[in-house]
Structures are given as structure tokens and as C-alpha cells.
Amino acid sequence: MLETLIDTLFxxxxxxxLVVLGVTFLGAAAGLIGSFLLLRKQSLLGDALSHATLPGxxxxxxxxxxxxxxxxxxxxxxxxxxxxxxLGVLGVLAIRRTTKLKDDAAMGIxxxxxxxxxxxxxxxxxxxxxxxxxGLESFIYGKTASMIEADFILIAITxxxxxxxxxxxxxxxxLLCFDSNFASTEGWPVLVLDILxxxxxxxxxxxxxxxVGLILIIAFLIxxxxxxxxxxxxxxxxxxxxxxxxxxxxxxxxxxxxxxxxFPAGAIIVITAAAIFLISMIFGRAQGVFPRYLRHRQLQxxxxxxxxxxxxxxxxxxxQESKPLKxxxxxxxxxxxxxxxxxxxxxxxxxxxxxxDHIERxxxxxxxxxESGFGEASRITRNHRLWEMYxxxxxxxxxxxxxxxxxxxxxxxGAEIVHQLEAELELSKSTIESPHVI
Amino acid sequence: MNINDFHIITVGVxxxxxxxxxxxxxxLRRMSMMGDAISHAVLPGLAIAFLVxxxxxxxxxxxxxAVAGVLTALFTQWITKFGKVERGAAMGIxxxxxxxxxxxxxxxxxxxVDLDAGCVLYGALEYTPLHLVTLFESExxxxxxxxxAMVVGTTLLFNIIIITLFYKELTVASFDPGLAETQGFxxxxxxxxxxxxxxxxTVAAFEAVGSIIVIAMLIxxxxxxxxxxxxxxxxxxxxxxLAALAAILGHLSSQALPTLVGLPETTSSGMMATMSGFLFxxxxxxxxxxxxxxxxxxxxxxx
Numbered sequence: 001m002l003e004t005l006i007d008t009l010f011x012x013x014x015x016x017x018l019v020v021l022g023v024t025f026l027g028a029a030a031g032l033i034g035s036f037l038l039l040r041k042q043s044l045l046g047d048a049l050s051h052a053t054l055p056g057x058x059x060x061x062x063x064x065x066x067x068x069x070x071x072x073x074x075x076x077x078x079x080x081x082x083x084x085x086x087l088g089v090l091g092v093l094a095i096r097r098t099t100k101l102k103d104d105a106a107m108g109i110x111x112x113x114x115x116x117x118x119x120x121x122x123x124x125x126x127x128x129x130x131x132x133x134x135g136l137e138s139f140i141y142g143k144t145a146s147m148i149e150a151d152f153i154l155i156a157i158t159x160x161x162x163x164x165x166x167x168x169x170x171x172x173x174x175l176l177c178f179d180s181n182f183a184s185t186e187g188w189p190v191l192v193l194d195i196l197x198x199x200x201x202x203x204x205x206x207x208x209x210x211x212v213g214l215i216l217i218i219a220f221l222i223x224x225x226x227x228x229x230x231x232x233x234x235x236x237x238x239x240x241x242x243x244x245x246x247x248x249x250x251x252x253x254x255x256x257x258x259x260x261x262x263f264p265a266g267a268i269i270v271i272t273a274a275a276i277f278l279i280s281m282i283f284g285r286a287q288g289v290f291p292r293y294l295r296h297r298q299l300q301x302x303x304x305x306x307x308x309x310x311x312x313x314x315x316x317x318x319x320q321e322s323k324p325l326k327x328x329x330x331x332x333x334x335x336x337x338x339x340x341x342x343x344x345x346x347x348x349x350x351x352x353x354x355x356x357d358h359i360e361r362x363x364x365x366x367x368x369x370x371e372s373g374f375g376e377a378s379r380i381t382r383n384h385r386l387w388e389m390y391x392x393x394x395x396x397x398x399x400x401x402x403x404x405x406x407x408x409x410x411x412x413x414g415a416e417i418v419h420q421l422e423a424e425l426e427l428s429k430s431t432i433e434s435p436h437v438i
Numbered sequence: 439m440n441i442n443d444f445h446i447i448t449v450g451v452x453x454x455x456x457x458x459x460x461x462x463x464x465x466l467r468r469m470s471m472m473g474d475a476i477s478h479a480v481l482p483g484l485a486i487a488f489l490v491x492x493x494x495x496x497x498x499x500x501x502x503x504a505v506a507g508v509l510t511a512l513f514t515q516w517i518t519k520f521g522k523v524e525r526g527a528a529m530g531i532x533x534x535x536x537x538x539x540x541x542x543x544x545x546x547x548x549x550x551v552d553l554d555a556g557c558v559l560y561g562a563l564e565y566t567p568l569h570l571v572t573l574f575e576s577e578x579x580x581x582x583x584x585x586x587a588m589v590v591g592t593t594l595l596f597n598i599i600i601i602t603l604f605y606k607e608l609t610v611a612s613f614d615p616g617l618a619e620t621q622g623f624x625x626x627x628x629x630x631x632x633x634x635x636x637x638x639x640t641v642a643a644f645e646a647v648g649s650i651i652v653i654a655m656l657i658x659x660x661x662x663x664x665x666x667x668x669x670x671x672x673x674x675x676x677x678x679x680l681a682a683l684a685a686i687l688g689h690l691s692s693q694a695l696p697t698l699v700g701l702p703e704t705t706s707s708g709m710m711a712t713m714s715g716f717l718f719x720x721x722x723x724x725x726x727x728x729x730x731x732x733x734x735x736x737x738x739x740x741x
Contacts, residue, residue, distance in 0.1 A: 043527035044471050098729055099722065104526070105661045108470035109718060112654035116711020119650055123704035124696050215478060219534030226527050262545045270538035277531060281521045289520050 016258035018152045019211075023254035023265065024247045026208050029159040030217070031224035031246025033166060033200050035239050038225040039177035040197070041103075045092065046221035048107040049198075050205050050214040052088025054118025056080035057209075062125045074151060074210065081206045088114050089198040093191075151210060158207045162200045173197060174235055211254075216266035220246060223273040230284025245280075249273035301352065308349045309358060309377035310384055311338045312369055314434075327374045329366035385434055399436045443689065445567040449586045450651070450685035450710055453643045456594035457655035458681035459601055460635045462674055465660045466612040471526065472511065472633070473656035475533035477640050477649040479510040481540025489547050500641055507637025510536060511630065563647045563707045586647060593642040600635055601674075608632065609670060647707060654711035655681050662718045665725045684714035 060080025088110045095106035175183045176193045184190040208217035228241035253269030353359040358373030483506025491498035517528035566586040574581040611618040611628040618625045643652045663676035688710025
């Protein structure tokens with residue numbers, strides 16, 4: 001069993017080779033085009049579009065039957081699907097531009113009305129005597145295994161064209177996705193670009209109908225792109241990654257369903273993609289939940305440490321008249337009151353600072369900065385004050401607000417910028433007075 | 439028009455009105471696609487409940503589907519919040535995944551199960567007159583209504599009660615979640631109340647008449663009314679009227695239209711959705727801010 005699975009996965013089985021390759025290509029293209037849709041915040045457009053293809057399929061069937069052709073010839077059905085699909089997308093764009101209805105309503109209207117019309121048309125044509133329309137429903141759920149060589153060639157051609165076109169106008173599409181207002185003020189034909197993008201989406205959707213069905217092609221357009229977004233902030237990397245995730249989902253899904261008939265390809269593909277999405281959402285390097293949590297923790301730790309050391313230093317300053325400052329022990333309670341810390345929070349910070357050798361606990365229970373801690377505290381306090389000075393003199397912030405703003409930004413500063421600030425403010429004294437009452 | 443047509447129209451009108459009510463608030467919250475998402479995502483709930491209980495019209499199925507519906511809203515919210523993903527994309531991922539799981543479950547049990555995705559999605563409005571319940575019976579008079587009319591009628595009543603009870607909360611939470619929070623209305627609670635309402639309506643209507651009417655009636659009549667009025671009470675009344683009208687026109691046209699071109703009659707639910715779209719088109723073209731008026735009006739008049 002495992003051997004047959006491996007044979008299928010690596011395209012060694014002749015029967016399934018076409019199907020697996022076809023769906024893999026489809027996944028790659030859908031991932032690529034879907035990325036633009038996601039960035040344009042139009043992910044569900046694929047949903048509206050794929051439902052809007054249904055009346056076209058019914059009409060194409062009726063027309064071809066009336067003309068005496070084979071009503072189920074794929075190119076004809078796909079042509080019909082493309083036409084009503086595009087009409088649906090244009091409908092969404094038109095509703096959005098000419099009414100006060102928002103995206104979601106525009107898509108919902110097109111989706112439900114076109115789908116209803118499609119069901120009504122299918123209801124009619126299925127009762128036409130003489131032609132078997134059985135199998136038109138397979139467009140709703142997809143029928144991967146029925147793919148033949150002609151279908152495969154059709155898929156390959158459509159996908160090559162759409163990938164080529166999207167890469168050709170990648171700059172324009174990027175601009176459209178990230179700042180369409182800017183694009184339109186710069187004189188780019190935003191509407192044309194939008195329609196072009198929708199055309200690409202339509203191509204992928206229509207081709208995908210046959211193999212994964214009109215509901216699951218939606219997932220192909222959305223899920224790989226969203227999963228890829230978690231790993232990178234760079235558009236080009238995201239496009240590559242989305243294409244790879246789409247291809248892998250398609251490859252696995254098609255292979256598994258080719259072997260086990262009661263695992264429908266569309267469902268396996270979607271579930272594979274969803275699993276990759278879930279992993280990406282949790283662990284994705286750029287945007288994932290876990291890495292983001294870690295970064296947040298790290299920042300909090302850093303901020304807490306700086307607050308603790310600076311508070312200690314400020315207490316020392318307040319309690320001594322003479323300079324240079326002597327490093328004396330201070331009672332815990334005084335420190336706690338200085339920043340209104342909660343007891344648990346403060347003891348956590350102190351534990352952390354002791355682990356870093358910045359603070360020592362005296363036998364009397366009082367706290368005292370270590371030698372390295374004292375240096376660090378004076379450096380942090382100094383940087384903080386530099387910032388406050390900068391905010392007051394250069395950024396025009398009222399002295400009463402400066403403390404809070406400084407706290408917010410100072411933790412982000414690198415040593416380099418601090419040096420620059422020092423130079424700018426010409427304050428190279430070893431200590432700087434606080435510009436406001438502590 | 440015979441008694442069967444009357445039954446079908448009754449069910450259609452009740453169902454359309456039951457869906458339009460929560461649809462208004464979905465529209466105001468810019469969540470219209472939620473109806474579509476939930477109606478696909480209930481499939482695994484239906485499938486699991488069916489496999490467990492073994493029958494098609496049980497409370498178990500209703501419950502399973504309603505749970506799946508609420509979970510859709512919940513998962514979408516989580517992915518939006520924790521993953522910082524745009525809501526449309528989050529919704530798309532959740533409902534396609536749940537739908538795929540549902541398909542998979544159905545396929546696994548396909549051999550011994552009388553349930554296919556098709557019947558779940560289209561429902562069978564045409565067959566509703568076959569399953570009648572007797573409301574009132576005496577020697578001279580029998581008053582029977584379709585079982586489906588009972589189901590969607592109850593749903594409509596349930597929605598009317600909820601909206602009457604929480605009218606203020608729903609309104610404030612839809613227009614200004616910030617204000618709702620400061621007034622102590624808990625917009626989150628209201629959000630899930632609405633989601634539960636949508637899920638329950640979807641599922642109840644689904645079982646009776648199929649999903650396509652549900653999706654259309656959740657969105658299209660409120661959107662049509664939205665083009666015609668600004669006042670919420672008028673919006674609600676108009677949505678209900680438009681929904682009922684679309685249902686009536688839909689059934690009539692499903693019988694009449696195809697015969698004009700020599701085709702057999704078609705599915706009522708499909709035509710009801712189509713008719714709601716036709717009404718929308720009329721409002722879009724000829725409404726107060728319609729395309730036609732806008733183009734003939736004095737565009738250049740300076741302020």
C-alpha cells in the first residue's frame with residue numbers, strides 16, 4: 001500500500017500522473033494569484049466568482065445541446081462559466097462603485113443571485129429530453145479522477161498564461177494591492193488593473209472547477225496565500241511560498257484521492273491546505289502567533305528591566321544631595337511605590353534582575369545595585385532623559401506628557417541612535433538632569 | 439394555482455422573511471458573507487449528527503448544524519484576532535475547511551447513508567407539500583400546513599422575538615460598537631447572539647427548503663432596502679416585504695417563465711433567489727440614488 005502511495009506521489013503510476021500533475025499546477029497558480037487577492041483584501045471574491053460560473057455552465061449546456069453538439073464538451077462549458085463568472089465579478093465592481101453598499105454585500109448579492117439562477121437553469125436543462133446532463137453537478141463538488149489529457153493540456157495552457165501575465169505586470173499588481181489610491185493618483189489605470197486581476201482569478205477558478213469543484217477552489221485561492229503571509233513580509237517570497245503551499249496541497253490531495261476512492265480530492269486538498277495554514281498561523285516566522293508572542297515577551301522583559309533599573313537610579317538621585325552618586329541600598333517598599341508596581345510584578349522583575357547580576361539583596365532585605373547594574377542603570381536613565389529632551393526640543397511634546405512617550409519609544413532605540421541624539425543635543429555630561437519632576 | 443403552489447409559496451415567504459431579519463444586522467455590520475459561510479460550514483455538523491442519530495429530521499441534526507454554524511463564527515473571530523488575518527480571508531478558510539471535512543465524512547459513510555451534499559445544499563422546496571401536519575381538524579374542515587412551514591414559521595417568530603427584545607442593543611452594537619461597550623451592552627455578547635441567530639435560521643431553513651434561498655434572502659432583500667431608505671425601522675419593514683415579494687414572484691416565475699421558451703418548470707428556490715436579485719436590480723437602477731436617475735439628474739449643479 002505504501003509503495004503504491006509513493007509511486008503515485010512521485011508520478012510513477014501512469015493512470016494518475018496527469019491528474020496529480022494537473023492539480024499540482026493548479027495549486028501553484030491559485031496560490032500565486034490568490035496572494036494578490038489577499039493583499040487586495042478581496043479574498044472572498046473567488047467565492048462570488050466561483051458561484052457565478054454556475055449559470056454559465058447551464059446556459060452553455062443548453063446552447064450546445066440546441067445547436068446539436070455534445071452538451072458536455074468541456075471547452076464549451078468552461079467558456080460559458082468564464083463569461084458569467086466575469087459578469088459576476090464586473091457586477092461586484094459595479095455595485096461597489098455605484099452604491100453605498102460595501103464589498104461584502106456586493107459579493108453576497110452576486111454570489112447568491114447568480115448561484116440561484118444557475119440552480120434554476122440547471123433545473124430546466126436537466127429535464128431536456130435526449131441529452132444526458134448528468135455530471136453537470138460535478139462542477140459543484142469537482143471530479144478530479146475524470147481528468148483526461150485534453151483537460152490537462154487546457155489546465156497547463158491556462159495556468160502558464162495566467163502565471164506569465166501576473167509576473168509580467170507584477171509591479172503594477174503590487175502597487176494596486178498595497179496602495180490603490182496612490183496608484184490612481186499616479187495615473188495608473190486602477191480599474192483596468194483590477195479587471196485584469198479578476199480575469200486572472202477567473203481563469204484559475206474556471207479551470208479549477210472541473211477538478212476541485214466550485215466551493216473548494218475558493219480554498220485554493222485563499223488558504224495557501226494566507227498561510228504564506230505568516231512567514232514573510234516580502235511580496236516576492238510570499239508569492240513563491242503561496243505557490244509552493246498550493247502545489248503541495250494539490251499534489252498530496254490528488255495523490256491520496258487517486259488511491260482511495262472515498263477520499264474526494266477537493267476535500268483532501270482543502271484539509272491539507274488548512275493544516276499548513278494552521279501550522280503557519282502558529283509558527284510562521286513573520287506573523288505567526290507563537291513567534292509574535294515570543295517577541296512580545298522579550299520586549300516586555302526588556303522594558304521591565306529598564307524600568308526597574310531606572311527607578312532604582314532615580315531613587316538614589318532623589319535621596320542624595322552630593323554628586324557623584326553613591327550606590328546605597330534601598331528598601332523594597334520605596335521602590336514599589338516609585339512606579340506603583342504590583343507586588344508580584346516587582347518581585348518577578350527583581351528575580352530577573354538578580355539572575356542578570358544587576359541587583360543584589362542585602363541581608364537586611366533591602367536592595368542594592370551591583371556594580372554592573374549601577375553602570376547599566378545610569379546608562380538607561382541617561383538615555384531616557386536624552387529622549388525626553390529630544391521629545392521636548394525637537395518633537396514639541398508638552399513636558400507633562402514626555403515621560404510616557406519616552407517610555408514608549410526609548411525601548412526601541414539602538415545604541416547608534418542614542419549616540420546621534422547625544423551629539424545632536426550636545427549633552428555629553430555624564431549625568432543629565434531630568435527635564436521634569438520625577 | 440393549486441393548493442401545492444399555495445403551500446410552497448407559504449413556506450417560501452416565511453423562510454424569506456425569517457432570513458431577512460438577521461440579514462439586516464449582518465449587512466449593517468458588513469458581515470453579509472457570514473450567511474454564505476455558515477450555510478456551507480454546517481455540513482460536518484449535519485453529517486456527524488446524521489451518522490450518530492441515523493435519521494434526517496431529528497433535533498440532533500438541527501443541533502449539530504447549529505453548533506457547526508456558531509463554531510464558524512467563533513473560528514473566524516479567532517483567526518482574525520490572533521492571526522491578524524483579514525476577516526474575509528479568515529471566513530473563507532474556515533468555511534471551506536469545514537465544508538471539506540463534511541464532504542469527507544459523508545463520503546466515508548456514503549455506502550450506508552442516505553445523505554448527499556446535493557440535497558443539503560438545494561433542499562427540496564418542491565417536496566414540502568408532501569409532508570403535511572394537521573393543525574386543526576373537524577368534521578367539515580381540515581386545516582393542514584406543510585411541516586416545513588411550521589419549522590420556518592417558528593424560526594421567524596423566534597427571530598422577531600429576539601430582535602424585539604434586543605432591538606436597542608443590536609442597533610447600537612451594529613452602528614457603534616464603542617458606544618455599545620461604554621453603555622454596558624457587551625458588543626461581543628450581541629455579536630454571538632446574532633451569529634447564533636444566523637446559524638439557527640440557516641439550519642432551520644436549510645432543512646426545510648435548502649441553502650440557496652437562505653443565502654440569498656439573508657443578503658439581497660436587506661441590501662435592496664438599504665438602497666431605498668436610511669431609517670432602520672423602515673429598512674426592516676421593507677426588507678421583510680421585499681423578501682416575501684421575491685418568494686412569491688420566484689415561485690410563480692419558476693412555473694411560468696420556462697414554459698414561455700418551451701422548457702419544463704424549474705426549481706422554485708433557484709428562481710426565488712433570482713427574483714430577489716431582479717428586485718435588487720430594479721432598486722439599483724431606479725431607486726432614489728439609482729443609476730438612471732443619477733445620469734439624468736443635474737450632475738453639474740454647484741453647491
